Amino acid sequence: MSCSPMPQRTAVAELLLVSPIALNRLDLSSSRRRRITPTAEATSPRRVAIITRPGVITPSLNSIDRSRFPHPLGWSSRAEVAHIDQRVSLYKATTVPNSLHQNMATHDPQEPPPARHLIFSFDLREKFDPSSDPEKRDILWNIFPGTIGIGSDGWFVYLQLRTLPPKPWPLTVAGVPLYLHLKLGQNPLPPARPVSWKNGSIAEDQDGKYMKDWKPLFLAIKDHFQDLRIPITEVMYLGNVVVIVLKHRDTDTDTLPCRAAKIGCNYLFEDEMGRPSALHASRLTDPAPGNPDVSQYDTLQPGLRVASSYLPSSSATFMSTTTGVLLRDGVGNEFMTVAAHGFPSQCGTQVFHAFPGIGRDVGELVMEVSHTDIALVKLKDTEKFSNITFESDRIPEPIQLKQLAPTASCPRFSLVCLDSPDTGFIEGQFMWSSFQAIPSDDESAEQDWVFTTWSYMGQDAAMKFPEEMCGSSIWSEDGNVLGFFRYAPKEGLMKDWCVGLAADELINRGYTLVNTRDRT
Known part of the structure; x- marks a missing residue:
């Protein structure tokens, strides 16, 4: 047969x-x-x-x-x-x-x-x-x-x-x-949690669908919740819906609007967002998972390790973060950007590359851009900074960063790039922007907000993002700087996403990117 x-x-x-x-x-x-x-x-x-x-x-x-x-x-x-x-x-x-x-x-x-x-x-x-x-x-x-x-x-x-x-x-x-x-229902988007249509709507004088500038919608939402005395910590704008993050689980949902500016409102809780705690101190003897590049380079550039002085409480510990870019203010002064929380006041104002003690003193922290966690460093006259990215097997040539770019110029699904000492070159996709509340111990003070971006970095990407990469610049394929890395949740609903400070915060304060093409 x-x-x-x-x-x-x-x-x-x-x-x-x-x-x-x-x-x-x-x-x-x-x-x-x-x-x-x-x-x-x-x-x-x-x-x-x-x-x-x-x-x-x-x-x-x-x-x-x-x-x-x-x-x-x-x-x-x-x-x-x-x-x-x-x-x-x-x-x-x-x-x-x-x-x-x-x-x-x-x-x-x-x-x-x-x-x-x-x-x-x-x-x-x-x-x-x-x-x-x-x-x-x-x-x-x-x-x-x-x-x-x-x-x-x-x-x-x-x-x-x-x-x-x-x-x-x-x-x-x-x-x-x-x-x-493997199973239906698994997805990386935050869950849609609407409220009853009987709750009514707000900002009906606006058309909120796919707004180029959605700040007026945010202000209407912020003011409404302030009048209700319901604390919120973030408002995300997805084009055809807004996601509002409630600070407390016991919020009375019957008081929440179901629509704002003719688009739906969905709700999350702050304890689901996976926001990180404070940056931890480092030691030179600490294990370094991920084979980070802590080399010392003669010319400074985006994506290098920088550190504070030693903490007074311990002669062996310090704070590590990452260089951003070289900026110019409205009167011509030039500054390197770093993550402000990586340089606590008790450590003084010295900035080291790559570590204190065995590295070199590259400059002095002179000010923080309020509410952004971006600090400005005046470099020593002997230091040179070039706004050029690293070359790698995935980048056929280094990229000369061109300018700070507003978030509105970045379409959804645009490729975003990061290059930090901890990750090397990695990519994600810009998805939406948000306004995040700045945490404050003074509940009687007026709430401050900062404009941020959310990018999806791929499945199981969360563990690739250590806190030391804070301050890293985020740029587009064309070399436009879109913002600076703030954090990437390692748990919660937004795991595998990355939050960046939007470059708009610096653009609106008159800062521009320095053209360093002739300084290579």
């Missing part, structure tokens, strides 16, 4: 692993690579993947033009061409009806090779409909073996799998964040 052959696999797409090639490099006299590559960068995928229909890219080609794809994330506009490093066929999972193979429900192909971003001929940022278009759905369904469901909510593409693939996982698919899960 002859056995029936196994069913033929059907190739539904081709995956090309590519490495963008920088054609016009900055003229630098020396290498801009880190001396030590932190673990987070070293273990992240270095390449991007292009997924097309089989045969679309001629097999004889060994390179491909960026212009063939709509705004590909992770492929710098400075690299017009990418080298094709590897080709992999993606096969459709096929049901096996033959009784001889009844123990095999499906025949799944091998896992795709790791990539940071999955690029397609379509861009879901332009039309977010991955499950309604048969062609898109067919390709997305077969990226990972064992896919049993596809979903989307306007923010993420969700792939439900029988088993999760080996890490690392891609950050984006067709320009939007990707989320892999």
Whole structure:
């Protein structure tokens, strides 16, 4: 008796692993690579993947033009061409009806090779409909073996799998964040908690949907809750809904508005937000997980380790944070930015790179930009600071940072970049902005607020972000500085997200980024 052959696999797409090639490099006299590559960068995928229909890219080609794809994330506009490093066929999972193979429900192909971003001929940022278009759905369904469901909510593409693939996982698919899960209901968005429509609405004179400048809406919400004497700690604006964070669990929800400016209001509680406690002191002898780059560099730049003097209470402890950028104020003075809380008053005003004692004194902290946790450092005349990022395997050339950019100039899903001594180069996606209340012990004083950004950094990213990276600059692919790292919750509803101080806070005070191109 002859056995029936196994069913033929059907190739539904081709995956090309590519490495963008920088054609016009900055003229630098020396290498801009880190001396030590932190673990987070070293273990992240270095390449991007292009997924097309089989045969679309001629097999004889060994390179491909960026212009063939709509705004590909992770492929710098400075690299017009990418080298094709590897080709992999993606096969459709096929049901096996033959009784001889009844123990095999499906025949799944091998896992795709790791990539940071999955690029397609379509861009879901332009039309977010991955499950309604048969062609898109067919390709997305077969990226990972064992896919049993596809979903989307306007923010993420969700792939439900029988088993999760080996890490690392891609950050984006067709320009939007990707989320892999096993069970329905798992997602990284804060839960929608509306209140009864009977509660009424506020700010009906405004149209709150997708506002370019939503500060008037925030002020209306802030004033309303102040009149109600209900303390709130944050207002997030998602374009078609606002999320309001209540300070206390025992708040009477019957008094909360269900709508503001004709869009819905959802609610969270402060104890769900996972905000960090105060920065901990460090010792030179402390273990350093993640292989941080604590090297001492001759020229200062974004993403270097800085530290306070030793704490008076202990001759061996100090506070560690990260350099930001070089700014200029309205009268021409230049300052390096650092995280203010990393330089407590009892430590004095000296700033060291990389550590006190064995490092060098690079300048003096002269002031804090109120309510921002950004402090300004006047560098010594012997110090030079260059607003240029590090080069790495994932950045084909260093990026000359251009300017401070307002949050309104950054579309949703824009790629944001960080490079700290603790993580090296990492990426996320800007999702929305918020106003956060500044904690105060004086409840009788008027509440101060600060403008912030929320970026999604990828699944299981939370543990990559130690508190010492506070002060790191956050920039776009084009080199625009969008803000500065504040914290990344390690638990709670916003785990795997990153909060940054919006650059608007400095722009509104008259600060600009120094052009250091001629100082390299």
